[in-house]
Amino acid sequence: MPDMDEFLEMFFVECDELLDSLATGLRAMEAPDHEKETVHSVFRAVHSMKGAAAAFGLSDLVTFAHRFETVLDLLRSDKLTADEEVMTVLHRSSDLLTDLVTAARQSSAADPVRLEELLGDLDRLIGDEGDDAEDDALAMEFTPLTLDFSPLAGEPAITTYKIVMMPDPEMYRTGNDPAALIHALSQLGDATVTLNATNVPKLSVWSQDDTRLSWEIKLATTAPVTDIHQIFEFVVDCCQLDIHELSDVVAQPAPADSLAEPELPAPGEPVSDLAPSDVEATSKAATPVEAGASKAGQTTGQAATIRVSLDRVDKLMNMIGELVIKEAMLYQVIETAGFTEDPDVVTALEGIRQLAGDIQESVMSIRAQPLKLVFQRMHRILREAADATGKKVRLDTLGENTEVDKTMIERLIDPLTHMIRNSIDHGLEDAVTRQRRGKPQEGTITLSAAHRSGRVQIEVSDDGGGIDRERVRRIAEERGLIPQGATLSSNEIDSLLFLPGFSSKDEVSALSGRGVGLDVVRREIMALGGRVMIQSKEGEGTTFSIALPLTLAVLEGMLIQLRDQTMVLPITAVQETLRPTSATLHGIGKNGRVLSNRGELIPIIDLACSFGLRDAPAPLDDGVLIVVETDSHKRAALHVDGIFDQRQVVIKSLEENYGRVPGVSAATILGDGKIALIIDPEEIVLSSLSEQGRSAMAFAANG
Amino acid sequence: MLETMSHNSAGKKDVVAFKLAEQDFCIDISLVREIRGWAPATVLPHAPSYVKGVINLRGSVVTVVDLSARLGFGPSQPSQRHVVIIAFHEGRIVGLLADLVSDIVTINDENIQAVPDIASDPSREFITGMITFDDGRILRKIDLAQLLPAPQLVSA
Numbered sequence: 001m002p003d004m005d006e007f008l009e010m011f012f013v014e015c016d017e018l019l020d021s022l023a024t025g026l027r028a029m030e031a032p033d034h035e036k037e038t039v040h041s042v043f044r045a046v047h048s049m050k051g052a053a054a055a056f057g058l059s060d061l062v063t064f065a066h067r068f069e070t071v072l073d074l075l076r077s078d079k080l081t082a083d084e085e086v087m088t089v090l091h092r093s094s095d096l097l098t099d100l101v102t103a104a105r106q107s108s109a110a111d112p113v114r115l116e117e118l119l120g121d122l123d124r125l126i127g128d129e130g131d132d133a134e135d136d137a138l139a140m141e142f143t144p145l146t147l148d149f150s151p152l153a154g155e156p157a158i159t160t161y162k163i164v165m166m167p168d169p170e171m172y173r174t175g176n177d178p179a180a181l182i183h184a185l186s187q188l189g190d191a192t193v194t195l196n197a198t199n200v201p202k203l204s205v206w207s208q209d210d211t212r213l214s215w216e217i218k219l220a221t222t223a224p225v226t227d228i229h230q231i232f233e234f235v236v237d238c239c240q241l242d243i244h245e246l247s248d249v250v251a252q253p254a255p256a257d258s259l260a261e262p263e264l265p266a267p268g269e270p271v272s273d274l275a276p277s278d279v280e281a282t283s284k285a286a287t288p289v290e291a292g293a294s295k296a297g298q299t300t301g302q303a304a305t306i307r308v309s310l311d312r313v314d315k316l317m318n319m320i321g322e323l324v325i326k327e328a329m330l331y332q333v334i335e336t337a338g339f340t341e342d343p344d345v346v347t348a349l350e351g352i353r354q355l356a357g358d359i360q361e362s363v364m365s366i367r368a369q370p371l372k373l374v375f376q377r378m379h380r381i382l383r384e385a386a387d388a389t390g391k392k393v394r395l396d397t398l399g400e401n402t403e404v405d406k407t408m409i410e411r412l413i414d415p416l417t418h419m420i421r422n423s424i425d426h427g428l429e430d431a432v433t434r435q436r437r438g439k440p441q442e443g444t445i446t447l448s449a450a451h452r453s454g455r456v457q458i459e460v461s462d463d464g465g466g467i468d469r470e471r472v473r474r475i476a477e478e479r480g481l482i483p484q485g486a487t488l489s490s491n492e493i494d495s496l497l498f499l500p501g502f503s504s505k506d507e508v509s510a511l512s513g514r515g516v517g518l519d520v521v522r523r524e525i526m527a528l529g530g531r532v533m534i535q536s537k538e539g540e541g542t543t544f545s546i547a548l549p550l551t552l553a554v555l556e557g558m559l560i561q562l563r564d565q566t567m568v569l570p571i572t573a574v575q576e577t578l579r580p581t582s583a584t585l586h587g588i589g590k591n592g593r594v595l596s597n598r599g600e601l602i603p604i605i606d607l608a609c610s611f612g613l614r615d616a617p618a619p620l621d622d623g624v625l626i627v628v629e630t631d632s633h634k635r636a637a638l639h640v641d642g643i644f645d646q647r648q649v650v651i652k653s654l655e656e657n658y659g660r661v662p663g664v665s666a667a668t669i670l671g672d673g674k675i676a677l678i679i680d681p682e683e684i685v686l687s688s689l690s691e692q693g694r695s696a697m698a699f700a701a702n703g
Numbered sequence: 704m705l706e707t708m709s710h711n712s713a714g715k716k717d718v719v720a721f722k723l724a725e726q727d728f729c730i731d732i733s734l735v736r737e738i739r740g741w742a743p744a745t746v747l748p749h750a751p752s753y754v755k756g757v758i759n760l761r762g763s764v765v766t767v768v769d770l771s772a773r774l775g776f777g778p779s780q781p782s783q784r785h786v787v788i789i790a791f792h793e794g795r796i797v798g799l800l801a802d803l804v805s806d807i808v809t810i811n812d813e814n815i816q817a818v819p820d821i822a823s824d825p826s827r828e829f830i831t832g833m834i835t836f837d838d839g840r841i842l843r844k845i846d847l848a849q850l851l852p853a854p855q856l857v858s859a
Contacts, residue, residue: 611748657795658766667764675745
């Protein structure tokens with residue numbers, strides 16, 4: 001039996017999903033031709049959260065969700081139009097709701113000022129509507145209390161409805177109890193319930209997926225038909241429902257005076273009070289399905305999903321990593337024993353290898369998540385940043401279904417947040433400048449993601465003024481980051497933005513420029529095994545691109561020999577390998593050596609020296625040169641003692657039990673059970689080039 | 704947590720005693736995961752001299768610290784007779800290279816004495832207490848927190 005904490009945790013997980021579908025729904029509502037169903041799903045999300053929050057006594061959340069829900073209800077019933085102003089309030093409300101959930105999770109309080117402010121905004125929306133509305137029936141929709149109009153309104157009109165309900169198997173599966181629904185109905189008035197079991201097949205052929213029980217309920221009630229629909233709101237997708245009136249008498253809307261005195265204890269009150277809470281009770285049970293369903297646009301017949309803790313998946317992943325290693329070990333043993341010629345052994349081994357690969361791939365796909373989860377959050381960041389700077393900004397997202405590893409999703413949020421803020425604060429010009437340059441007043445930031453040759457590329461681009469290179473250079477000189485008058489290409493100037501302590505904004509704004517710069521972004525992306533690059537065109541905008549590995553779990557690597565050590569070089573960086581001949585080698589000064597390769601001069605780096613395994617560079621006539629290209633298009637030839645294999649290796653973190661090693665991105669375990677370090681060519685090349693004074697940038701210290 | 708638990712059990716606790724350059728040392732048994740024979744480690748570039756390298760412990764990458772070098776006895780030349788004590792400390796797994804593990808001893812808290820103020824020997828800062836026995840033997844208790852390279856220092 002799970003304890004309260006576990007329930008609470010489940011509630012928060014559900015809230016996350018609901019908030020997700022809420023945000024998606026709200027954005028869909030911005031489209032002029034959105035479907036009615038979108039509003040309904042947004043309403044349901046807020047309503048479900050309210051219900052569950054009430055069960056946990058989270059009063060702030062309930063109060064706010066209730067007010068929010070009221071406004072959504074007005075939208076739902078077309079009493080309010082979703083114009084720009086309303087949408088802004090709704091977006092903010094959804095943001096605040098997220099904060100309230102976070103606050104509840106951390107047992108802290110959300111910003112009370114904002115809460116009051118938004119409650120006021122929402123009230124205004126409700127109030128506006130109230131003034132315009134002639135029809136007082138509206139009043140019943142925004143406070144449950146006023147639902148009990150009848151006793152004050154004199155003789156209530158009793159209507160008899162015939163309700164036929166036939167639940168689908170899905171309804172039982174999701175834990176909705178027909179008895180609870182019938183009970184809720186009977187609270188509305190006088191109900192006669194008949195069970196129709198004639199269609200139920202014999203037990204011998206009965207199946208739980210083929211449920212044919214149906215109920216017929218005759219309900220004589222004073223409540224409006226909307227109340228009945230409300231009871232079924234959460235099961236309407238998973239049961240066949242037919243509600244129609246038997247008599248011709250139609251319930252009259254509440255007269256105005258019931259509104260004026262809502263506090264009067266009315267005999268009918270328990271009815272209206274109970275019914276919604278029953279609905280809430282049902283809604284809680286229905287929540288997981290509800291959230292899933294509204295995400296998939298309310299399609300029925302969903303693929304079954306389960307929630308598994310990430311720990312378990314990670315454990316599985318680790319074990320598969322072990323399996324791959326063991327498989328390699330086995331292969332080595334068999335090879336040593338000389339059985340590799342035996343076709344049976346080879347087939348069996350091949351089978352195991354194939355299987356291990358397949359399992360690895362499946363587990364990785366379990367861990368893969370769409371970037372949508374990150375992009376979604378950026379809408380909010382953008383709104384807040386736009387508010388803070390007073391700029392008008394629109395966010396376009398492309399390719400949000402691109403999938404990356406779950407760990408990366410989490411760790412991408414901070415860097416992307418920073419980049420979006422940076423683009424709004426530094427990238428986009430203010431409205432006046434934009435107008436002068438003939439651009440639309442509203443700035444556009446495009447967030448896009450795509451798979452590109454074994455990597456995931458994420459781009460944040462703005463249509464702002466581009467990087468003012470002269471200014472960047474001046475600031476870097478002032479701060480002593482580069483020597484005065486250094487010769488720098490525009491690419492190199494752009495890279496200066498990534499230096500620690502560089503903040504080009506003259507005045508410190510509330511948004512960015514608090515000493516935390518793009519260097520943090522760069523470091524975080526690098527920790528993920530990725531790279532950040534900038535392209536900028538004066539007057540047209542700036543694009544930051546992040547290239548990330550598809551997974552943090554495996555890598556295709558080249559096994560190289562450095563003295564007695566085996567190391568792994570990621571194959572993605574390798575351009576070509578060659579044996580040097582004296583004709584292609586040239587010295588520069590005492591230690592500088594370059595390779596002339598098809599007319600291009602490439603600096604040679606002795607890897608063993610870089611790693612401190614050798615004191616002086618080895619003679620070049622033995623060993624192999626591997627030409628690598630970094631993401632910043634710098635080339636270098638790495639001198640190694642030998643290359644002996646190429647294979648997939650499982651990435652193991654070094655930082656977990658030790659720390660970062662310069663020039664090394666991670667470790668792996670080889671077939672013989674030994675550990676081999678995985679080389680970070682980017683870091684090696686950049687640090688070694690800067691050591692040679694080629695570049696003034698202290699990338700080594702940066703990494 | 705385990706440490707405090709064993710503390711509470713009537714002032715008694717178990718320690719793993721090991722030898723290093725003819726001296727006896729010990730660490731709290733609750734920190735020790737297992738004891739393995741020495742196998743060659745993969746050298747870590749740019750590592751402090753007392754870090755022997757990393758080994759594969761059933762799929763985890765574990766750093767091996769040469770206790771002899773760390774305590775100022777000079778680097779050891781590990782052979783197959785050397786042992787690696789796998790210890791778990793503050794969420795990190797670390798291997799400690801020692802000459803041999805001699806015993807598991809139950810000690811009373813009252814037998815632990817403060818370290819006398821000896822001259823500034825490098826080992827002084829890693830030894831938190833001396834445990835005396837009736838037969839005249841002395842165990843030097845090692846503080847893992849001091850011994851291990853701090854993660855942020857390594858990353859520099």
